[in-house]
Amino acid sequence: MDVDHLRNLLGRVRRGKVTVEKALKELKTLPFEVVDCATIDHHRALRQGAPETIFGEGKTATQVISIMGKIQGKKSNVLVTRLDQKKVPPIRRAFPKIRYYPQSRVLTLLHHPVKIVGRGTILVISAGTSDIPVAEEAIVTAQMMGNRVDHLYDVGVAGIHRLMSQMEILMSAHILIVVAGMEGALPSVVGGLVDHPVIAVPTSVGYGSNFGGITALLAMLNSCASGISVVNIDNGYGAAHAASLMNRL
Amino acid sequence: MDVDHLRNLLGRVRRGKVTVEKALKELKTLPFEVVDCATIDHHRALRQGAPETIFGEGKTATQVISIMGKIQGKKSNVLVTRLDQKKVPPIRRAFPKIRYYPQSRVLTLLHHPVKIVGRGTILVISAGTSDIPVAEEAIVTAQMMGNRVDHLYDVGVAGIHRLMSQMEILMSAHILIVVAGMEGALPSVVGGLVDHPVIAVPTSVGYGSNFGGITALLAMLNSCASGISVVNIDNGYGAAHAASLMNRL
Amino acid sequence: MDVDHLRNLLGRVRRGKVTVEKALKELKTLPFEVVDCATIDHHRALRQGAPETIFGEGKTATQVISIMGKIQGKKSNVLVTRLDQKKVPPIRRAFPKIRYYPQSRVLTLLHHPVKIVGRGTILVISAGTSDIPVAEEAIVTAQMMGNRVDHLYDVGVAGIHRLMSQMEILMSAHILIVVAGMEGALPSVVGGLVDHPVIAVPTSVGYGSNFGGITALLAMLNSCASGISVVNIDNGYGAAHAASLMNRL
Amino acid sequence: MDVDHLRNLLGRVRRGKVTVEKALKELKTLPFEVVDCATIDHHRALRQGAPETIFGEGKTATQVISIMGKIQGKKSNVLVTRLDQKKVPPIRRAFPKIRYYPQSRVLTLLHHPVKIVGRGTILVISAGTSDIPVAEEAIVTAQMMGNRVDHLYDVGVAGIHRLMSQMEILMSAHILIVVAGMEGALPSVVGGLVDHPVIAVPTSVGYGSNFGGITALLAMLNSCASGISVVNIDNGYGAAHAASLMNRL
Amino acid sequence: MDVDHLRNLLGRVRRGKVTVEKALKELKTLPFEVVDCATIDHHRALRQGAPETIFGEGKTATQVISIMGKIQGKKSNVLVTRLDQKKVPPIRRAFPKIRYYPQSRVLTLLHHPVKIVGRGTILVISAGTSDIPVAEEAIVTAQMMGNRVDHLYDVGVAGIHRLMSQMEILMSAHILIVVAGMEGALPSVVGGLVDHPVIAVPTSVGYGSNFGGITALLAMLNSCASGISVVNIDNGYGAAHAASLMNRL
Amino acid sequence: MDVDHLRNLLGRVRRGKVTVEKALKELKTLPFEVVDCATIDHHRALRQGAPETIFGEGKTATQVISIMGKIQGKKSNVLVTRLDQKKVPPIRRAFPKIRYYPQSRVLTLLHHPVKIVGRGTILVISAGTSDIPVAEEAIVTAQMMGNRVDHLYDVGVAGIHRLMSQMEILMSAHILIVVAGMEGALPSVVGGLVDHPVIAVPTSVGYGSNFGGITALLAMLNSCASGISVVNIDNGYGAAHAASLMNRL
Amino acid sequence: MDVDHLRNLLGRVRRGKVTVEKALKELKTLPFEVVDCATIDHHRALRQGAPETIFGEGKTATQVISIMGKIQGKKSNVLVTRLDQKKVPPIRRAFPKIRYYPQSRVLTLLHHPVKIVGRGTILVISAGTSDIPVAEEAIVTAQMMGNRVDHLYDVGVAGIHRLMSQMEILMSAHILIVVAGMEGALPSVVGGLVDHPVIAVPTSVGYGSNFGGITALLAMLNSCASGISVVNIDNGYGAAHAASLMNRL
Amino acid sequence: MDVDHLRNLLGRVRRGKVTVEKALKELKTLPFEVVDCATIDHHRALRQGAPETIFGEGKTATQVISIMGKIQGKKSNVLVTRLDQKKVPPIRRAFPKIRYYPQSRVLTLLHHPVKIVGRGTILVISAGTSDIPVAEEAIVTAQMMGNRVDHLYDVGVAGIHRLMSQMEILMSAHILIVVAGMEGALPSVVGGLVDHPVIAVPTSVGYGSNFGGITALLAMLNSCASGISVVNIDNGYGAAHAASLMNRL
DSSP, X not given: OOHXXXXXXXXXXXXXXXXXXXXHHHHHXXXXXXXXXHXXXXXHHHHTTOOEEEEOTTOOHHHHHHHHHHHHTTTOOEEEESOOGGGHHHHHHHOTTOEEETTTTEXXXXXXXXXOOOSXXXXXXXXXXXXXXXXXXXXXXXXXXXOEEEEEOSXXXXXXXXXXXXXXXXXXXXXXXXXXOTTOOHHXXXXXXXXXXXXXXXXXXXXXXXXXXHHHHHHHHTOSSXXXXXXXXXXXXXXXXXXXXXXXX | OOHHHHHHHHHHHHTTSSOHHHXXXXXXXXXXXXXXXXXXXXXXXXXXXXXXXEEOTTOOHHHHHHHHHHHHTTTOOEEEESOOGGGXXXXXHHOTTOEEETTTTEEEEOSSOXXXXXXXXXXXXXXXXXXXXXXXXXXXXXXXXXXXXXXXXXXXXXXXXXXXXXXXXXXXXSEEEEEEOTTOOHHHHHHHHOSSOEEXXXXXXXXXXXXXXXXXXXXXXXXXXXXXXXXXXXXXXXXXXXXXXXXXX | OOHHHHHHHHHHHHTTSSOHHHHHHHHHTHHHHHHHHHHHHHHHHHHTTXXXXXXXXXXOHHHHHHHXXXXXXXXXXXXXXXXXXXXXXXXXXXXXXXXXXXXXXXEEEOSSOOOOOOSSEEEEEESSGGGHHHHHHHXXXXXXXXXXXXXXXXXXXXXXXXXXXXXXXXXXXXEEEEEEOTTOOHHHHHHHHOSSOEEEEEOOOOOGGGGGGHHHHHHHHTOSSTTEEEOOTTOHHHHHHHHHHHHTO | OOHHHHHHHHHHHHTTSSOHHHHHHHHHTHHHHHHHHHHHHHHHHHHTTOOEXXXXXXXXXXXXXXXXXXXXXXTOOEEEESOOGGGHHHHHHHOTTOEEETTTTEEEEOSSOOOOOOSSEEEEEESSGGXXXXXXXXXXXXXXXXXXXEEEOSOOGGGHHHHHTTHHXXXXXXXXXXXXXXXXXXXXXXXXXXSSOEEEEEXXXXXXXXXXXXXXXXXXXXXXXXXXXXXXXXXXXXXXXXHHHHHTO | OOHHHHHHHHHHHHTTSSOHHHXXXXXXXXXHHHHHHHHHHHHHHHHTTOOEEEEOTTOOHHHHHHHHHHHHTTTOOEEEESOXXXXXXXXXXXXXXXXXXXXXXXXXXXXXXXXXXXXXEEEEEESSGGXXXXXXXXXXXXXXXXXXXXXXXXXXXXXXHHHHTTHHHHHHOSEEEEEEOTTOOHHHHHHHHOSSOEEEEEOXXXXXXGXXXXXXXXXXXXXXXXXXXXXXXXXXXXXXXXXHHHHTO | OOHHHHHHHHHHHHTTSSOHHHHHHHHHTHHHHHHHHHHHHHHXXXXXXXXXXXXXXTXXXXXXXXXHHHHHTTTOOEEEESOOGGGHHHHHHHOTTOEEETTTTEEEEOSSOOOOOOSSEEXXXXXXXXXXXXXXXXXXXXXXXXXXXXXXXXXOGGGHHHHHTTHHHHHHOSEEEEEEXXXXXXXXXXXXXXXXXXXXXXXXXXXXXXXXXXXXXXXXXXXXXXXXXXXXXXXXXXXXXXXHHHHTO | OOHHHHHHHHHHXXXXXXXXXXXXXXXXXXXXXHHHHHHHHHHHHHHTTOOEEEEOTTOOHHHHHHHHHHHHTTTOOEEEESOOGGGHHHHHHHOTTXXXXXXXXXXXXXXXXXXXXXXXXXXXXXXXXXXXXXXXXXHHHHHHTTOEEEEXXXXXXXXXXXXXXXHHHHHHOSEEEEEEOTTOOHHHHHHHHOSSOEEEEEOOOXXXXXXXXXXXXXXXXXXXXXXXXXXXXXXXXXXXXXXXXHHTO | OOHHHHHHHHHHHHTTSSOHHHHHHHHHTHHHHHHHHXXXXXXXXXXXXXXXXXXXXXXXXXXXXXXXXXXXXXXXXEEEESOOXXXXXXXXXXXXXXXXXXXXXXXXXXXSOOOOOOSSEEEEEESSGGGHHHHXXXXXXXXXXXXXXXXXXXXXXGGHHHHXXXXXXHHHOSEEEEEEOTXXXXXXXXXXXXXXXXXXXXXXXXXXXXXXXXXXHHHHXXXXXXXXXXXXXXXXXXXXXXXXXXXXX
């Protein structure tokens, strides 16, 4: 039930076409549908220029194709995350214009060019070569959501001069997404150098007592640099989503 | 906004006292308040004969007295859980009719006798002497919520015959709350003997690798007996609350 | 040794056909067999209309067929849980009337229609698409145990209006099974809305610091809503079994 | 060595007052001091209107007084976090104008009124009464950092209608800090309702398998709502700091 | 119901004094009491020369005195474990003949000399000075249970020669209890040197990543020496109890 | 260097054939070899009738065949544990007399009949069908080490009467090995019924919060029944080894 | 920008060829490049005789070949760690002179003989046969870094005499790397016997509560022998790297 | 039995004063005592200039005084670690020359000046003010063991320029001990800048998900900088001991 429906109902009450008790009964189930409308409304606002997103893990190529088909009607751009490469060929047959990023396992389909709606540049920084897949998921997501995105790769803390020789890029970023595995120290160093929001993304890169990213996650949560917030392990998508919200503020 | 208010508003729309647009605006904030009413309604139904409950931990005696004062107007019975003994004297000065259970640290105040609304008997079973405080919290809570309650103490699995000599009591219970620390095995044995719902309550009783109740909690979640569900460590109150809901089915 | 056997023995003692000492010797091993009888008796009561259940994990198709063959004599319905799809074809050749649910990996075989013995409706709610396999295991189990079952899928807390637009269904349920992975928040919200028992089932859906369902499990155990009890991760069967016991109260 | 110093040095080289080798020697230690300068510069920019912050835990009253004395010369406002109440009287004797918040254990000293530099309102939401200390730490910190701050208390998910009746406040917030203990579900619900950045703060409120806030922390990291980032347990200060950076974007 | 009672009942059935149906009814509750008798019987056998044991933790001096009073009638020796020193004076006033071991917090009361029933010597070995309290609990318990006990203190693996210079004592022990904290390596070395059962007792001695004894516990469970079994952290009593059972084989 | 060698050396010193300094030099490396001898000596004593054991995991069939070849010279019986079935055919071609147990993945080769050296019967009890592989590893190991072995399968605590109807077998066992997964409760019940040593073996059977056997392990370490000691998860071999040592006491 | 460049710039300032402001601008980006230079300088010193190292895990054979090709120009020796055997053949086709160690999965390519730059011998000790792969990674790494390396295999603590019969080798080592899985006790024993630095390497060898090496790691961190430091699980490379740094002191 | 004793024994064998059999018997217990001698010998070598060390935690002032009294005879310097301040006054009355460091809770007593035996300077670096107690324990220990020690405090990674402005001190250190709590990132940065051994010491400084130092410990074990080894949480003493061994190489 949307606002028009509600206005119509009240109008019929006013005109005596509907009794108070009958309207009352209909209104009893109203609340949640009204919420629904409101929510959809503001979501729609958000989605101007933003893609429809499909979480690819655990879905078959057929399922992904089916969902993409439904979206096609709306002419929205499409972003599929965590999609194994072997599922791509059948999808490409159905949607020849797709683009697939094998490292980050992200697939995109543009029905119209992405419109830049973010105010500044989101800078994605990664510590090691193995963190690049997560960084790339963040980059593609942020671009699809209408942001200018830049990146710095392979600037881990064990060779701190590599990071520090890029101060100008660091300083000019609006929001920074810092991706690191192993000891997860990079966000602390970056957070100490810049005055802008830093979103830390731990990755599952490492072995032994790395525990699939827990070490990096804990290190980031306990950072001695203020102003850092953290997302789940390997969650490049979530970091980019959060950064996008910040970039529209 | 309650239902009467809503009926009144619709009545005024009907009578032309309020315009459709003005009603629409008022209705936009309606949903959640209506939920509020609905929720309160069915909560009220639940609370016939049920006590107002105060979580005593971290509250001062003065704070507890203040909340009890507010409740007094409603003439509801009062249940205070996790209340340290040293806070009791000032509360007793304010409310001389209170009853305090030092082992379980539960306090009750009856403005009217508890009305039995549960259909059968809730049986509270505990494994060791040290589990009694948690068992007692469950017993007092269940009684205050309008249930007939029976109990069996000290029937742990290392002396299994003590439990088995009480088969008749086990068999006649409607719902069973089984409280155990250490290895947490008692619910499995009880669950294998009866055909009624068993709620397992792990306690923090034990030492070393007991980990403050984690061992018992995990054992209960992994019980090989079906039909058992589990609540948080030491949560006698929660078990009794769940049992009360079952006993009204 | 069942009760008839015991009565017969006592009769022979009475008639002098058996000496006291010989009866004594026979009775010495009695206790546990009597328990056995008693247990079987009340289990039988439970099982009127209930299926024989086989835990399929780790069993070969041949083993499952063999067990199903033995059950066939009793004319009980059969429920096999956690059965990999690749084991189904040989079972189907042996028992052509089976039905297999690929998502939940449940197999059923009806020798007679399930008789409804539960008093109300069990409502199974799941948060995300990926939780459906566990929800379906709960649904099929509850149906096989003689309950009316309804379900609500995809009503996770991040789109809370989807849940709240279904208040009527929520309110009319006798017992609610709430299945959720990731942050496991759904049972808290449901538990705050209804006055009936809620059984929470954490699922292993998620990644990173989800830890195969531990996060959802812990969240459910620590729910701020009272009246919730919890079963093991992915244990849809156990939740349905517990709900069935409640539904016969 | 700041930029003026460097310009001066180069000027003296140009004018032949300093030899190339001597300048070279001085410049060899330059890099890090220049970083220092740069860092201090942009930090200074941040700190316009921002307080000097002292982490009070583990410091004696005497130590706090000494640090506050040094700050006094700079005429900066002062924020002391995690300061036990018993340390306050001697500090008040030294600095009579201080204000102390006993719940959050925060102390402030204003040498000049806080200037609003944040663009929108930061809304701090807390789930339960016991979460208020952490929420208050976030509120006072955010205010001291030059932000407009609003709050909603006691809107936990087990009574979801309390939250939803405040949709207007939720919708008008620029950035939201959501504080919750126990199952930590509130940020997921809030994140599903709004289109603005949500910073989740787990608290150590709870018992048993709550593990001092780990359950809430994990739940928040695994939230099914996108756009949420997380800070350390009980870290109201950190959340406010991150929110302040976002509010200046 | 003991065996005499049962014989008597059967006799009355035989003599026609009791009907079959009435005997049947009485026998229905028989099983578990019969178990009870059986259990008590063999327990009695065990307890020849063995003490009555009271777990002192969490009990007041008054409670301990009361239990000791009841035991006094049976003339059994008494062993109280984990009893804080401050509770000893009132107990001594009631039972002047007690002996208290402050390090291990064990109290004993001998009504008759302990009779040696174990076949060989139990050797208690401890790694560091801080492990002595747990070792002493094992020693006193084993002595009270009727065993010859010897001990070797301060023979940790970081000074392996201290242990190896005692080979003769090691070789002549019947059963070995090895107590160690920190890295818990001692049982592995001892288990590699002897051909007799080794019971490993981890202690909570250590700091940092020792985790209150978990490190030692895990090390012992993963020992590369075969023939080692393990008890709970700090459980000197349990180790001595297990060793006593072995020593009677 | 064995004792004869040493006696010979001293004889040559005495007879002036070797100088003191040269003997001294030779003796400097003596200690550890002497230990070696001593150790081998008593190990040899243990091994009368005992098999040479090979840990099969991670070894190729070729490696196992090679080791078995070397043992063959000594005419010892051979026990290979944790050997995958696919490695068996080549081994059988080399040693046609082997016997392989597919469930427990144990292989044996008898060069001579096993001589019974244990004094009593070792009883191996397992809770569920899935625990049988570990139980069988314990059984075969104990038999190969010269013990009489009996077993009870499928007597888990959720059907406690099945266990209790076997009291006679329980009571007549010399040492009991109790194998259980899931909640690991069986050793507690058995330990409460018997007066003989109980060795508890947790298995990795279960799912969800079972954590690969951790739940069962913790439950066993925290057993409320005294006299129980525990070995590592799935370590049937270790339990049998420890039981063998006890059975020779 | 290296020192020569900087001297040149200052010279041009002096000679009036460059304005102060222009030099200032160029110097603003100086710091990090200078660090860069410095770092590269001392790294170069380290690398005299040291190999270029490639972490092989997660890289394809093609990627490894490409990196090795770039290194070839510098005529550095090459060390590839954690390289699966199946990737070796194509690499061998490109670089026929490579040597591959299948156990440790290490590959080396010598463009010139390794020059010994370490002062003493690094002794690598391993506890069990299964620890050899990690030990070998340490050995090859240490050799490639210019150290004399010796090793002792299979000297675990459960047969302590095997270790102690090698005292001479132990005593003559300059630095000791001790590799152990399971209970991780070996470094404690070695550390108690020698006066030289001991680097402990836990391995993931074991099962059940070994937790992939955590037990060994914790045991080593909690060693009662002083002077031991620890590296990550299975990190033979890191231990050898640390030992190399020590061996150049 | 030392070497002289052994030579004497062999001499008496040679001279016919002792029979071969008698010497053999005496030699049977030789091995371990010879080890003892050897161990003591090289330990003595280590201890030239090194202090006798007492672990103060859990010892009373009286116990410490008693041990110090025994050491006094040997004229060794004394180092007491982890000694609470309240135990100092009685110790000072017995040994007026002691020096106590309240932050690190270390006590020293010099009977003679410490002789420098280390070859280079040990540099102790700490990240935050709260890490200073652990750093100081390392400093005093290293000095007492005969090393030149320097330190850098408060150079944490969130203000990386503070560290980098001290490159000269970093570069000139022989061995570096890096002490850090919270996210434990500092050793990675230092390890990337220097070519000398780095010993990382995690501290228990922090809160929430810091877990008493586990986060810092894990971060250090997973450092992306090679050449770092780690000691237990808060173990400044152990780090200094390891550094001393390295400094004598």
